[in-house]
Every structure is written in structure tokens, then in C-alpha cells.
Amino acid sequence: MKAFTTHRGLVSPMDRANVDTDMIIPKQFLKSIKRSGFGPNLFDELRYLDEGQPGADCSNRPINTEFPLNFPRYKGASILLARKNFGCGSSREHAPWALEDYGFNAIIAPSYADIFYNNCFKNGLLPVILSEEQVDTLFDEMEAQEGYQLAIDLHTQTVSTDTGHVFHFELDEFRKECLLQGLDEIGLTLQHADQIKAYEADRAQQHPWVFGAIK
């Protein structure tokens, strides 16, 4: 997995609450059996004026010029500034895949849906949680200044603005470590294979019906 340590980049807005995974990547793109290539279809229904089809070329599609991600000033953004309960809805990991493929490295929002939050870490995408007031401040500063950038440091768990704000954010120690080092979680778990087997042996004694039924 891709590691995340520090990142400095252009910020773009997604100024609405409860952005759901279908908005992030509409369901027709879930038919793909691949993990990559979802970036051009990120926020597809908002970004384009026509209906997107999986596998189709997006370069000549009519663009919704009112959608901020299409504003020239946000071109090349790598940090998405969002509102509460971001990523609600389905468990589709295609949502972080699309954000990552588009070029985002981090999201900043007051809260996230649990499954989406979890999925981000598996893909080197950092979901930062700040308070509503802090997020408001960042929105105000971003709107006021073209080319607005933020610096995120995962070691110190801070988001810094060029205007001098330093906002601290919380996250689990385990997730932080995995992300900092880009660790392969499956490999880590398999280091405990003996413990898993011991658990299974014990459990098979107590609850034998859990094993062997499905063949």
C-alpha cells in the first residue's frame, strides 16, 4: 500500500453535507472488475452534463462548468475539503479508488461514514477530521484566495495553513502506523497465523457447528 507521511497541495471544495458514495462514483462504474481508472468518473453526475458509461472516453463529454472541481482554479487539487458525514452510503471501495485515481491524497471533513473512513486507509488516502468551525475557517480562506494550499503532516497529526493556523487532528494509532509505513495489513495479520489457528481449534471445540457446514 501507498504510504502517507506529509503532503502539501492545492485544496478544492465539496461544499455539501452527506455526500454519498453514489455521488462519489455512480453505480454503473461498479461493473468494472479492475481497481484503477475510476478518476475520470469521480463525481460523474455532478461533473458532466451527460450520463457516464463505464469504459467510455470522458475527454469529449460536456462539462458542468458550475461544479467547482471543473473550475480552472481548482485544477490539480490534491486535498478535498468537505462537509460532515462524507462518504455515507454503500461500502464500495470504488469511492476511495476514484478519489485517489483523480489525484487526491487527503480529505478534510468534520465527520465521515464509518466504512468509507476505513476504506480510505487501505488506499493511502488520509481522511482528516477537523471540527466544524475549523472546516468553516478553511472554506472561508480557500474561497478568498486562489491557489489556496494546505500542508498536512501525519507524524504530528496537523493541518497547517499559510496564514498561521495549525489544526491538530486525531486518528487511531494502528491506522496511523499502517499509513505512515504503507504496510501490507494482510501480511501483518498473517504474522499471527499461529494465534488464529489456536483460536480456531478452541472455537471448534466449543461451537463445532460454525465449521464445516458449507461445502
Added chain:
Amino acid sequence: MGRTLYDKLWDSHLVKQNSDGSSLIYIDRHVIHEVTSPQAFEGLRLAGRAPWRLDTNIATPDHNISTDKAERGAGVAGMTDEVSRIQVQTLDDNCDLYGIKEFKINEMGQGIVHVMGPELGATMPGMTVVCGDSHTATHGALACLAHGIGTSEVEHVLATQCLVAKKMKNMRVTVNGTLGAGVTPKDVVLAIIGKIGTAGGNEHAIEFAGSVFRDMSIEGRMTVCNMAIEAGARVGMVAVDQKTIDYCEGRQFVPKGEMFEQAVDYWNTLTSDADALFDTEVTLQADDIAPQVTWGTSPEMVAPVTASVPTLDEQSSEERRKGLERALEYMGLEGGQAINSIKVDRVFIGSCTNSRIEDMRAAAAIARGRQVASSVKQVLVVPGSQMVKAQAEAEGLDKIFIDAGMDWREPGCSMCLAMNADKLGAGEHCASTSNRNFEGRQGNGGRTHLMSPAMAAAAAVAGHIVDVREFVGGDQ
């Protein structure tokens, strides 16, 4: 101090507690479908790994398959959408390659993952159940610790039979009293979401408790647990009682004889202790719950069918006003408009929330002897599984639907997420028994109104949203 049901389920699956606060949790049952698994199998292959255990996995295609009789009859090879066909074929290939039990597209047993798991007895009380689908909490109706996972975790479970997890907080939602006529489990869960909001259950596991859930059938409990995720919680559960045990007995993968007795002894311990503490408590009264309808673009935008769409002036904050304005514009509604004045263009009866036999019966009870209004373009009735379909046909329900002018379909997710051909046109209103009313969920520009199966059938007949209680007793 006593333990909650969630505490007990967590403790009994704890493989290892890490010093950083995370834990390794053992997974008993892994349910697989075509959409969120191909990348996981590919990851497994690329890393040169094999599944940890085979007898834990159960697979079926559901999200992406046609519900049309003619197309389904032709099997996977006959799927007209080439991209979808490849995905379903990939599931078949992966299951065949590794020897994973799959109920294939037209086999008895196939169905929506959260319908087929419990009905086959693949889900049993006390298990940890995961699936790459957010409505996995459905299985919690059988006192399981069940939740949705992403594709990386699908791969993790395949490879290790474990998940790295952090314990959630305990929430108890208690509903006491007796539900009125025409008020169903769907109305109860929509009322709960209306009360606590779509983020109300974030970071919590919810246990549904109180006389309403004790009196409720297992299928009804599944409808409630199913939508825990719309209340922000990954996990929803109901404690074991005699109904749970009766439901499980005799199902395909449930043990028999002595082992069943042994299992029942254990299952009976799966309740919260009387002195267990919950981090958050929510209480509702059954008498206060009327049939519910969503009018907006989030499940929390819900109201009793007798109410009106909220107005902009009533909103407490600028953010709420903006949210409401956007929702009303998308839905093509005016603030203050009576909910039962909303006309419907299509009706969808199905999805893992409401496609079990009791749901089919409830819809049929309204449809019997009546006709779909001429203004309604289509009514899709989609049973949740092959077994539900067979049972419904044995009871003659299919005839009732067809006689009323409805479409009786093959099992699958269908217009719940509109990945296949079943979808709304832009601007169309749909009375739907599914679980999400987000913008575009049932088709680009489509307008979803969530409600119970009886309410949806009533809307089909009336041509607009209507209080099903006007139909109760009026059966012809």
C-alpha cells in the same frame, strides 16, 4: 458489570488485542457477491495467497444481474450487458477456481446476499458475518455481529479469516408499546432514522430492544437491522429469543440433532445482561409511529404519511435551509405540500430491506383484487431470492401481482441500486421499499420515496402516495 449482546459477540471472536487499541477479530461467515469481490480475488492472486478457509464462504450474484425472465433464462452467457456479464462470469470463475460454494445465477438458493444467507441457515446466532455490502447488518436480526466491509477487507478476510477492528460503542434503541394497524417494521426503522439522523449511530453498534422487536417476526427484525446503516451504524442487532431459534431450526446449513441442541444452549445466552451499560440510549413509543415516507434525498428526510413536506422557514440553521432547498429542488416538491399528494410514476417492491415472503404477502394483500392506477408506468415486484420466489408462487402471490397489472420478476437487487436495466427516468417519482433515496440512486435524476411494501402497493393502486390505513379492511 454485565455485558451487552455486542460485548459478548465481540469477546467471543477476539483473537488478539493489540497495544495500539486495535484488535484481531475472527470472522465466521463471509458472504460474497460479484461487485465487490473481483479486485479482492485478484489481490489474493497477485500476492500468491490462497483463501484461509473454504467452508466459511458463501457466494451468489445479485447486484448486477437482470431480473427479466427471458434474459435470466439464458444464464450468464445470455447477459446482454457485456461489462456486467464479465463481472458475473468472474465471480463464477473465482468460486470454481478456489472451490467456494456459490449459488449460481439461476440455482435454487441464489438471491440477494442478505436474503439468501439467513434463509439457507448460513447465518446463525452468535456468528460474525461480513460481506462487501453495507447492508450486512441485516444478519444481526439473528443476534449476529454483522457488518459491511470494503474490497480490501474482503481480501483480508479471504486471506486471514480475520479483520483488524476497533470495538465500537454500544447503543440501545428501545421501542415499547404495540404498533398500530398498517404500521410495519419498515415504518419503525424509518421513524428511528428520522429521530436520530443518518449519522446518529456513527461509531456505534445498535441493539434494537423493547416489546415492539420482541413481538416482531425475524423477517421484520431483518428489515430493521438492515437499515441500521442508514442511521449511521455499521451494526444492528436483536437478541436471541424463541423466535430466533424457531427460525433457524431445519434450515440447510443449521446443525441437526444433538449438535442443534448444543447450539441452542449457547444461542440462548446471546442477550444483553440486565445490568449491562449502553453508551447511548434512544427511546421511541410505538403509538407515535405512523406509516413513514421519505420526501427528500436522505433517509432522515422522512415524515409520517399524514404530514407535509417541511418548509424553508421552519429550518433552524442556514446549513439546514440550504440542504432542504437542494433536496426540494431535486425532488421537484414544494415546502408545505401534503405528502399524500405526491404522484408516483413507478413502484419498486424488493431489495434486501423488503423482499422476503412476508413482504410479498403484505404487498399482495393490498394488490389483491385491485388494479394499478393507469398513470403508473411500471410496478416491479422483485422477490429477494429463488426460495422467496418459489414460496410466493406456491401461494399464488405472483398471480395476484400480475392480475393487478404488476411485473413479477426474477430475484436480484434490481432497482434498489439500478445497476441493471431496472431504473427510473429523470424526474420520475418512485414509491420504493428499498433503503436509500440518495440523488440518482435508482437512476439518474430519479426521485425515490422510501416506504413499506404495503404502502408501496397502495401507492401503485392510488397513483400517488397514500395512507395504507385507508386500505386496511377495504380488501375486496
